[in-house]
Amino acid sequence: MMADTQTKEATKNMNMIEAINSALDIMLERDQSTVILGEDVGYFGGVFRATAGLQEKHGKTRVFDTPISECGIIGVGVGMSAYGLRPVPEIQFADYIYPGLDQLVSEAARIRYRSAGDYICPMTVRSPFGGGIFGGQTHSQSPESMFTHICGIKTVIPSTPYDAKGLLIASIEDNDPVVFFEPKRIYNGPFSGYYDRPVEPWSKHDGSDVPEEYYRIDLGKANVVREGEALTILAYGTMVHVAKAVVAEVGIDAEIIDLRTLLPLDIDTIEESVKKTGRCMVIHEATRTSGFGAEIAALVQERCFYHLEAPVERVTGFDTPYPHSLEWAYFPGPIRIGMALKKIMEQ
Amino acid sequence: MAKPDKPNMPVLKLHIPEPAVRPGDEADFSNIVVPDVDQIARPDEATKPEDLRELAFGLVRVLDDDGKATGSWNPGLTPDQLREMLRHMMMLRAFDDRMFRAQRQGKTSFYMKSTGEEATSVATTMALSRDDMCFPSYRQQGILVTRGYPLVEMMNQIYSNRGDHLLGRQLPIMYSAPDYGFFSISGNLTTQYPQAVGWAMASASKGDSRIAAVWCGEGSTAEGDFHSAMTFAAVYNAPVIMQVVNNQWAISSFSGFAGGERTTFAARAVGYGVAGLRVDGNDPLAVYAAMRWAADRARTNNGPTLIEYFTYRAEGHSTSDDPEAYRAAEEYAKWPMGDPVERLKAHLIGLGEWDDERHIAQAEELLAQVKAEQKKAEEKGVLGHGLHQPFETMFTDVFEDLPWHLKEQSEQMVTEQRSKFGPDWEPK
Numbered sequence: 001m002m003a004d005t006q007t008k009e010a011t012k013n014m015n016m017i018e019a020i021n022s023a024l025d026i027m028l029e030r031d032q033s034t035v036i037l038g039e040d041v042g043y044f045g046g047v048f049r050a051t052a053g054l055q056e057k058h059g060k061t062r063v064f065d066t067p068i069s070e071c072g073i074i075g076v077g078v079g080m081s082a083y084g085l086r087p088v089p090e091i092q093f094a095d096y097i098y099p100g101l102d103q104l105v106s107e108a109a110r111i112r113y114r115s116a117g118d119y120i121c122p123m124t125v126r127s128p129f130g131g132g133i134f135g136g137q138t139h140s141q142s143p144e145s146m147f148t149h150i151c152g153i154k155t156v157i158p159s160t161p162y163d164a165k166g167l168l169i170a171s172i173e174d175n176d177p178v179v180f181f182e183p184k185r186i187y188n189g190p191f192s193g194y195y196d197r198p199v200e201p202w203s204k205h206d207g208s209d210v211p212e213e214y215y216r217i218d219l220g221k222a223n224v225v226r227e228g229e230a231l232t233i234l235a236y237g238t239m240v241h242v243a244k245a246v247v248a249e250v251g252i253d254a255e256i257i258d259l260r261t262l263l264p265l266d267i268d269t270i271e272e273s274v275k276k277t278g279r280c281m282v283i284h285e286a287t288r289t290s291g292f293g294a295e296i297a298a299l300v301q302e303r304c305f306y307h308l309e310a311p312v313e314r315v316t317g318f319d320t321p322y323p324h325s326l327e328w329a330y331f332p333g334p335i336r337i338g339m340a341l342k343k344i345m346e347q
Numbered sequence: 348m349a350k351p352d353k354p355n356m357p358v359l360k361l362h363i364p365e366p367a368v369r370p371g372d373e374a375d376f377s378n379i380v381v382p383d384v385d386q387i388a389r390p391d392e393a394t395k396p397e398d399l400r401e402l403a404f405g406l407v408r409v410l411d412d413d414g415k416a417t418g419s420w421n422p423g424l425t426p427d428q429l430r431e432m433l434r435h436m437m438m439l440r441a442f443d444d445r446m447f448r449a450q451r452q453g454k455t456s457f458y459m460k461s462t463g464e465e466a467t468s469v470a471t472t473m474a475l476s477r478d479d480m481c482f483p484s485y486r487q488q489g490i491l492v493t494r495g496y497p498l499v500e501m502m503n504q505i506y507s508n509r510g511d512h513l514l515g516r517q518l519p520i521m522y523s524a525p526d527y528g529f530f531s532i533s534g535n536l537t538t539q540y541p542q543a544v545g546w547a548m549a550s551a552s553k554g555d556s557r558i559a560a561v562w563c564g565e566g567s568t569a570e571g572d573f574h575s576a577m578t579f580a581a582v583y584n585a586p587v588i589m590q591v592v593n594n595q596w597a598i599s600s601f602s603g604f605a606g607g608e609r610t611t612f613a614a615r616a617v618g619y620g621v622a623g624l625r626v627d628g629n630d631p632l633a634v635y636a637a638m639r640w641a642a643d644r645a646r647t648n649n650g651p652t653l654i655e656y657f658t659y660r661a662e663g664h665s666t667s668d669d670p671e672a673y674r675a676a677e678e679y680a681k682w683p684m685g686d687p688v689e690r691l692k693a694h695l696i697g698l699g700e701w702d703d704e705r706h707i708a709q710a711e712e713l714l715a716q717v718k719a720e721q722k723k724a725e726e727k728g729v730l731g732h733g734l735h736q737p738f739e740t741m742f743t744d745v746f747e748d749l750p751w752h753l754k755e756q757s758e759q760m761v762t763e764q765r766s767k768f769g770p771d772w773e774p775k
Contacts, residue, residue, distance in 0.1 A: 136518030138534025
């Protein structure tokens with residue numbers, strides 16, 4: 001799975017938080033225009049500790065706390081970009097991003113277009129997203145398809161510490177605005193979706209073997225995490241791990257592709273795989289209607305229609321707010337995926 | 348980044364606020380000025396905002412350093428009213444302690460205490476009419492305690508159990524209680540501010556007599572919603588009381604990150620042409636007096652008021668927080684405004700209307716009551732132990748009626764559960 005360009009010299013076992021912290025540290029060191037801002041990211045190092053130690057190391061004007069104003073955080077990011085900085089704001093939870101939406105959607109996303117390149121916005125908005133932590137409806141949402149629907153924003157979602165670091169560095173170096181959603185359920189360890197089984201630490205997963213130095217994983221490149229012939233499963237973030245666990249449990253020869261970047265999407269890898277397997281399933285935790293799975297289904301039928309042996313199957317969260325106590329009945333876990341596998345293979 | 352092309356020009360510097368002390372340092376509040384009681388006398392409720400400006404920079408106090416109630420703001424409460432106020436605050440503290448402990452015992456996912464800030468929800472609610480509408484943030488459980496909402500209902504919500512009136516949907520402490528004039532709590536910050544103004548505008552437009560009160564923390568005043576609310580309240584002269592509980596800390600960010608280094612939070616009122624009061628938030632009588640003044644003002648069509656309660660968050664932000672990682676230990680012990688429960692107790696003892704034995708006995712009685720309610724709540728389940736809400740409640744209330752796609756998904760959920768628990772499983 002580590003097909004990306006890099007030499008694996010000094011590697012270290014890292015969880016996803018540590019890998020993100022390492023990416024930020026390296027970019028602060030390499031590029032003096034990089035700045036980190038957000039609620040509690042400075043002295044405290046972030047509520048999930050992603051920026052721990054960075055203010056002390058790089059100084060208060062490079063890593064700093066902000067007022068509780070997502071509109072302000074993203075808006076000043078646009079302004080800092082106009083000056084020539086490369087801001088990396090953190091929105092504490094993806095559920096809190098909405099007050100900043102106007103600055104993101106109407107400003108950051110369009111500044112290059114509307115000024116014909118006079119101004120750009122090389123900003124990377126990091127934000128923990130997704131559920132599985134009993135966070136209720138305001139600490140569990142997966143709003144990624146709201147951003148893929150906006151022209152001018154790239155959307156990136158890592159599924160391992162290794163990918164998180166390489167993708168975050170590439171996002172920060174990208175000259176366009178990137179929304180970088182971090183699946184908080186897997187910050188400390190991959191999650192199989194079998195919530196009643198013991199939690200596995202990252203140290204047992206090869207994706208936690210992370211180079212200490214600089215490396216990039218180019219945006220727009222998916223990762224085939226399991227090769228197979230029976231069907232193609234497309235997933236990202238936490239759901240990559242759930243898909244792998246279910247496929248292993250069911251014993252089906254699925255090809256599992258971790259999309260990693262939703263936009264720009266690696267359509268070539270998807271097309272090649274679906275044409276090979278003839279079946280396609282997309283899994284996401286986000287609500288179903290107008291979710292990213294709908295876009296995938298459309299693309300696959302446009303490009304692979306005559307290769308398909310079954311309709312594209314979507315496995316998703318239900319179209320309700322994320323519940324608190326019934327979290328596991330909501331989550332698209334092994335049962336839902338297992339039933340969908342059965343259905344798509346029987347056709 | 349340095350630009351030496353204009354060497355004779357001053358070098359610009361970015362200011363990043365920094366609190367005076369950090370972990371390992373000695374707590375120090377020597378910069379806080381506590382003016383004398385009645386440094387600014389209580390004005391008439393009908394006074395125009397432009398004649399009230401200095402109140403936004405002062406500090407309304409009633410209890411002096413000896414615990415005596417003095418000055419023009421003294422609301423003149425009876426000993427019975429004072430004892431009731433003390434009882435509510437002590438109940439709130441007992442409730443918070445038990446629920447915090449329940450979270451630590453794994454009975455729920457989350458809890459938030461209001462320790463040290465009890466006056467800002469109890470005394471304020473006592474100064475309102477029972478039918479006035481409250482739009483709380485997440486730390487005003489004292490409103491419910493004061494209005495007599497059953498504790499067991501609060502606990503059911505905290506446990507997301509079978510008795511939970513909110514059907515296990517919401518994060519613990521995000522209550523909703525319309526019969527008690529208590530709006531549904533959002534997990535998003537300050538969204539309730541413009542909503543309270545809208546409720547007050549509606550009440551005014553219908554010729555009602557009820558007013559609205561809304562709370563947020565000083566950190567959340569940075570959100571745009573706060574400023575939209577202030578503008579609308581001023582434009583429509585809405586009968587609303589907007590309150591900022593300045594407890595000094597927004598998770599790890601001290602009030603300087605909300606602008607507290609530059610001016611008071613009450614002073615936000617001045618620019619909008621709204622009355623602004625800054626109040627000792629740990630003086631329950633001052634809090635009561637300020638709310639009463641603002642409520643009378645709103646009720647007589649004299650317009651909205653912004654009140655800042657100067658207080659201190661004695662505990663962590665929530666059960667997910669560790670304040671020792673970012674602020675000096677022992678800060679609360681040195682807080683110059685003291686503790687609201689202790690101050691009211693001392694005041695009552697000074698009046699000869701209370702004593703230590705009664706205080707201890709009342710604390711024990713309230714704890715026993717909380718424990719008894721807790722036992723009742725736990726009979727209906729705690730989070731993650733089976734006695735949750737019927738599964739079908741996941742799909743109801745997204746809309747008034749269930750559209751086809753939710754019906755389909757609801758059937759899917761039943762099929763999934765049956766595949767796990769057997770064909771006889773029913774969505775209960």
